[in-house]
Amino acid sequence: MGAGVALRTAIQHPHLVRKLVVVSFPFQSAGFFPDIAAQQKQLGPHLAVSMQQSPMYQLYSGLAPRVEDWPRLVGRLGELMGREFDWTDELGGIQARVMLLVGDADMLPPAHAAQFFALLGGGHSDGHWNRSGMTKHRLAILPGTTHYDILQSPLLLPSIAPFLAEG
Numbered sequence: 001m002g003a004g005v006a007l008r009t010a011i012q013h014p015h016l017v018r019k020l021v022v023v024s025f026p027f028q029s030a031g032f033f034p035d036i037a038a039q040q041k042q043l044g045p046h047l048a049v050s051m052q053q054s055p056m057y058q059l060y061s062g063l064a065p066r067v068e069d070w071p072r073l074v075g076r077l078g079e080l081m082g083r084e085f086d087w088t089d090e091l092g093g094i095q096a097r098v099m100l101l102v103g104d105a106d107m108l109p110p111a112h113a114a115q116f117f118a119l120l121g122g123g124h125s126d127g128h129w130n131r132s133g134m135t136k137h138r139l140a141i142l143p144g145t146t147h148y149d150i151l152q153s154p155l156l157l158p159s160i161a162p163f164l165a166e167g
Contacts, residue, residue, distance in 0.1 A: 001080065011087060014095040021160055023101045024108070024147045027119065028086040031112040043078030045071035055148075091119045099138040099163040101156070103145030110141045138163050 003025035010017040026032055032040070048071035051057055061067050098120055102113040117123050117139040127134045140159045142150060150156060 001077075007087070010094045010096045010098070011090045014093060017094075017096040019099075019164060020094070020096045021099045021101065021163070023156075024103065024106050024150055026108045026112055027091060027116045028088060029084045030086070031108045031116075033107060033109065036107045040078075040081035043074065043081055045075035045078075047078075048074040088119060091116075094120065097136045097138075097163075097166075099140065099160065101140045101142060101150070101159060103142050103147060103150045103153070105144075105146045106150065107147040113139060113141060 003022045006017075006020055007022055007025065007027075010020050029037065051074060052070070057070065060070060060073065064070070100113050100116055100120075102108060102110060104110055106113075114123060117137060120135070120137045122135040122137045122139060124135075125133050142153050142155045142159065145153045145155070
């Protein structure tokens with residue numbers, strides 16, 4: 001959920017965010033594949049035991065001061081993930097430079113990421129030989145990557161590093 005929090009911060013407090021990297025997150029809930037959206041709406045404390053095999057639980061159990069609160073966290077995540085949202089009209093207010101990264105087999109289709117990029121002002125024209133037509137935003141679709149392994153992709157950091165290094 002970190003990408004959503006960071007995106008909301010850039011929207012609501014544009015003076016606080018200079019650059020933003022958004023990994024595997026849509027600008028509207030309708031951007032998720034329908035089966036993923038349905039699964040998110042079913043998430044709740046009743047699934048906490050079955051989710052103890054997940055990487056998310058492994059991380060949680062190693063950090064949480066009260067591991068027994070796992071079902072409560074799963075319930076709260078279900079509440080949050082089940083909410084409808086559409087930030088289309090708010091994207092124009094983002095002042096930060098934004099880099100969008102998605103996997104080509106992510107929870108949202110690459111076409112949604114391209115639409116997100118377009119709403120930020122990218123992808124509307126050729127960048128020109130001298131790069132004068134480039135937008136300040138970037139889009140990367142990482143091949144052979146899912147939502148569940150994108151952070152481990154060997155392509156992730158080489159994709160982000162030049163963006164962060166740019167003025």
